Amino acid sequence: MHIDKNTRPSRHGPGARRDLQGALLLALFTLACDGEPAAGTIEAADGASALATTVTVSFQEQVSPSAAYTGVSDTSLLESSPSTNTGADPILRMDRDHPSGTGKVANTLLRFDVSAIPSNATVQSARLTFNVKNATTGEGYFVHAASRAWNESQATWTNATSTITWSAGGASGASDRGTTSFATLLPSATGSYGVDFNAAGVSAIQDWVRNAGTNAGFVLDAPTNMDGLELDSSEATTAANRPKLTVTYTVTSPGNGTGLLGQYFVGLNFESLIRQRTDATVDFDWNTAAPDPALPVDGFSVRWTGQVVPLHSQTYTFHTQSDDGVRLWVNGQQLINNWSDHSSVENSGSIALTADQKYDIKLEYYDKTGSAVARLSWSSASQPKQVIPATQLFPAPTQQPREPGLSGLDNSGKTIPDTDYAIPAGAIFMATNGSDGNPGTQAAPVATLNRAIALVPSGGTIVVRGGTYRDWYNNGAGNYKVATKPITFQAYPHETVWFDGTDVKPASSWTSDGAGHWYIDWSTPSFCNGGYYNYKYDAQPTTNTGPCAHFDMYGDPANPAAGDPQMVFIDGAYVHEVKTLAEATPGNFFYDWTNRRLYIATNPSGHTVEVAARPVALVLGGTGYALKGLGFRRYATNEYSNTTNSAVYIGATQSLVENCVFTQMAAGSLSIKSQGGVVRRSVFAHNGFTAIGSNGQTNSATVGYDGLLLEEILVNANNTERFGTNCSRSCAQAGVKIAHMNGFTVRHSVFENNVGGAGFWCDEDCRGGVMVYNIARNNKTGLFYEVSDTGIIASNLIYDNASYGIQSCSSNTKIYNNTLVNNAAINIWIYDDARNESDKRGSDIGPDTANVDVANNILSGGNITTLKASRSDSNYTNTGPNTFFSGLDYNSYYRSGGGGKSLVNWVDTGGVNYTSLAALQAGHGWESHGHDIASGGDPFFVNQELHDYAVRGTSPAYQSGKPLPADVAQALGVAAGTVTSRGALSWPGK
Incomplete structure (x- = not known):
């Protein structure tokens, strides 16, 4: 709060910061130069005292660290005067009843500019001190992090700045403040009062020190x-x-160093990073051994990086002893360059340095053959020659793995891609401040989907302005309505649009039961396709007719209420459902299905409570729909396969979903008719069940072409409700699950972290499936092609899945040029399902597994078995691995745990574990061009530790693949007959 902004220096201007930094340096100098070294200082070797390592500084307006400091902002927010700014007031007020008897809230914003603390500092503790004018009693007031930037002279109860509103009044929304309290203010008397921050508060200040742009200060309030x-x-x-x-x-x-970062590579020129570690010194004589078990004894290179701190202001000579090549840079200057094959030799170079100053240092080394020696020493007029000790070396930060993926898409589902779609003439406009009495022009928009769809002509466009729409297309009697004319729905350029299935239930709508719960009467007959109250959510018919869930899909021990579409969010956070009122504690809720009453265990006062109220947003029929640049969240969808199983149900052909986000549904998020359907550049994250479902035509009386296209989609962390844990026949949990598809393409997409199922799964008589250039990681199975016919699975990067990389029981399928790494059980599993065409239900089972061609794949890591080929359990009437393959060759295998593990598990009339390709070749004649590597470090990739799975030029997999057949080459967009490296050619983010 500043009475006259024009008479005081800028809070964040360069002059103010220089003044503050000078004050801090003066304080440090005083500590170090008062005759004896102060506590926390370090005595340098040449007698000069280094800077103190511990500093305490106070920030107080025009007081500390100096009278020039003007870095404090504070103001009160008054619900009773929602548009009034109090930034110039000398008093900060907090109250839950101000003025008395109104029940209105007053709270406070407070921010300190701490940017003068060095960005490399480590915050140890923090304390707030106030002068109390009026003490308080009760639970006190809590200190939370403010999450939204605000302006002291503009902030009010409704606004953070003159142009930005709070998400909820008084900075009380989930996006306005953090939920964790850093301290409790409970002064019992007037006068000086101080309170220490907890670990979370210290951590918040640490973040502000490292990134001043994140410092939005505090919100002081109590519920x-x-x-x-x-x-x-x-x-x-x-x-x-x-x-x-x-x-x-x-x-x-200086003097507290720990060494240098050592990065160890396979190859003479840093081709493949295998290990990163801090080496206290560079003083190695490995002789003929390897520096690390994962490295070869010859043909490796090392790069050491960090900073070096001299003890004297003198010219230093740096010495290397090396066998073979060596290069050294200090402070960006190359001092040594002997990058050649040689026996052990010393080289040296000199540079003038200043005591107690950190200088960048980089030492590069390679060993070609024979003995390996690497040593780094220094000397000066006052420094006898010695190996540079760890105390004077500071490691560079380790390189962190960079997960490859789709740029510009947020896998959390919180951010909708920015769009700039052209607005056609005659478009109908929706806006949160619109009115359904308006004509739907840009100047006079409508408010609801019902009115917009009624007004838009066939083939027309609805343009949705930014904001949150708690809305759905419905019949006015509590059920969804089917739209039947072609429509394009699109976001207004550069505006964020959310369709939200919840309603906000204010504190006034809840009633306390006197036992730590608050409830509302809550009836939702529209849920589960209008049949929600026909059967309790955990007692669905064993006839598997729903309406909420298949009888064998819910009931996970960790989530027994999964089958219930009810959802509650408190301050934006999902609240878990429990099955009894006795289990309802803060963070849970209970729905009394019999009495139609919903209970929470958090006092709703001071919180934003949202309750799922709608089963769907849109149900679209006919043909020719497009959804572009829109977000859909928190609809009460159900697991059972009916019309309310997704927030957007497109039963229309030739439809497009593009640049959209679907998140936090109770179950599914998008169902789309396959014929001409396209889903592109969209995010599906944190939905309760399988995110995308589509059913094709191969089980219809007249099989038509489907042609579903999924491209550049990001499918992350779905099946959060853990459906299917104990399923017996209805299992359908996955990131994406499609079926009966006659022609489809999935490309350039990412499937990750989906719980308990495959990232992508096509099931039951899919035909002509093309799955190329995708990433599948951290699912149960990466890609699954089940009881189907004719497919191409090529150039996919599949790693770190909990069970299988590629799982396929389909005939006439080519599996080419995939990179599979560390899929826990099996990298590739080819098998035949117990079902066959003779017992198919209708026409939904593909032929027995045959004519499978597996080539040019890299299968790497510590799997239980690298490749498995097996019959269906206890069924010898179908095909087995002796007749599966038309090709099994040109694949490269590496077992990081050594050669004792099963390389190929072959289960026909009996089971055999082949521990080498030679044994497989002898038994079946396959893999005459295969690579079998069972020792040393990773033989394939540029940088596996950092998740760079490109094949390096020195790898045996490089440019050694089988020429690509025409259909695979066409799917990959290259010329037929092309010879490639083994493994994936490309993937999102490569």
Whole structure:
């Protein structure tokens, strides 16, 4: 709060910061130069005292660290005066009843500029001190992190700045403040009062030190405290009474080093990073051994990086002893360059350095053959020659793995891709401030989907302005309505549009039961296709007729209420459902299905409580729909396969979903008719069940072409409700599950972290499936092609799945050029399902597994078995691995745990574990061009540790693949007959 902004220096201007930094340096200099070294200082080897490592500094408006400091902002937010700014007031007010008897809330914003603390500092503790004008009683007031930038002279109860509103009044929304309290203010008397921050508060200040742009300060408030609290603000006349933040931090000091970062590579020129570690010194004589079990004894290279701190202001000579090549840089200057094959030899170079100053240092080394020696020493006029000790070396940060993926898409589902679609003439406009009495022009928009769809002509466009629409297309009597004319729904350029299935239930709508719960009467007959109250959600008919769930799909021990579409969100966070009122505690909710009453165990006062109220957003029939740039979230969809199993149900042909986000549904999020359906550049994240479902025509009386296209989609962390844990026949949990599809393509997409199922799964008589250039990671199975016919699975990167990489029981299928790494059980599993065409139900089972061609794949890692080929269990009437393959060759295998593991598990009339390709070749004649590597480090990739799975030029897999057959080449967009490296040619983010 500042009375006259024009008479005071800028809070964040360069002059103010220089003044503050100077004050801090002066304080440090005083500590170090008062005759004896201060506690926390380090005595340098040549007698000069280094800077103290521990610093305590206070920030108080125009007081500390100096009178030039003007980095405090504070203001009160008054519900009773929602448009009033109090930024110039000398008092900060907090109250849950202000003015008295109104029940209105007053709370406070407070921010300190701490940017003068060095960005490499480590915050140890923090303390807030206030001058209390009016003490309080009760539970006190809590200190939360503010999450939204605000302006002291503009913030009000409704607004953070003159142009930005709070998501909920008084900065109380989930996007306005954090949920964790850093401290509790409970002064019982007036005068000076201080409180220490907890670990979360210290961590928040640490984040501000490292990134000043994240510092939005604090919100001081309490959910139920009724006794007011008043404090002096930064505008108080008595400067010493203004709010004060005291921070104690440490800075890494010269002499406290730990060594250099050592990065160890396969190859003479840093081709494949195998290991990163901190080496205390560079003083190695490996002789003829390897530096690490994962490295070869010859043909490796090492790069050491970090900083070196000299003890004297002198010219230093750096010495290397090496066998073979060596290069050294200090402070960007190359001092040594002997990059050649040679026996052990010493090289040296000199540079002038200043004591106690950190200088960048990089040492590169390679060993070609024979003995391996690497040593780094120094000397100066005052420094006898010695190996540089760890205390004077500081490691560079380790390189962190960079997960490949789709750029510009947020896998959390919180961000909708920015769009700029052209607006056609005659478009109908929707807006949150519109009215259904309007004509739907841009100047006079409508408010609801019902009205917009009624007004838009066939083939027309509905343009949706930014905001949140708690809406659905419905018949006005509590059920969905089917739209039947072709329509395009699109976001207004560069605006964020959310369709939300919840309603906000204010505190006034809840009733306390006196036993720690609050309830509302809550009836939802529209759920589960209008049959929600026909059968209780955990007692669905064993005839498997729904309406909420298949009888064998719910009931996971960790989530027994999964079958219920009810959902609750408190301050934006999902609240878990329990099955009894006795289990309802903060963070849970209970729905009394019999009495139609919903209970929460968090006092709704001071919180935003949202309850799922709609089963779907849109049901579309006919043909020719497009959804572009829209977000859909929190609809009460169900697992059972009916019309309300997804927030958007497209039963229309030739439809497009593009640049959309689907998140936090109770079950599914999108169902789309396959014929001409396209889903592109969209995110499906954190939905309760399988995110995308589509059913094709191969089981129809007249089989037509489907042609479903999924491209550049990001499918992350779905099946959060853990459906299918104990399923017997209805199993359908996956990121994407499609079936009966006659022609489909899935390409350039990412399937990750989907719970208990495959990332992508096509099941039951799929035909002509093309799955190329995808990433599948951290699912149960990466890609699954089941009881189907004719498919191409090529150039996919599949790693770290909990069970299988590629799982296929389909005939006439080519599996080419995939990279499979560390899929826990099996990298590729080819098998025949117990079902066959003779017992198929209708026409939904493909032929027995045959004519499978597996080539050019890299299968790497610590699997139970690398490749498995097996019959169906206890069924010898179908095909087995002796007749599965038309080709099994040109694949490269690496077992990181050594050669004792099963390389290929072959189960025909009996089971055999082949522990080498030679044994497989002898038994069946396959893999005459295969690679079998069972020792040393990774032989294939540029940088497996950092998830760069490109094949390096020195790998045996490089440019050694089988020429691509025409259909595979066409699917990959290359010329037929092309010879490639083995493994994936490309993937999202490569």
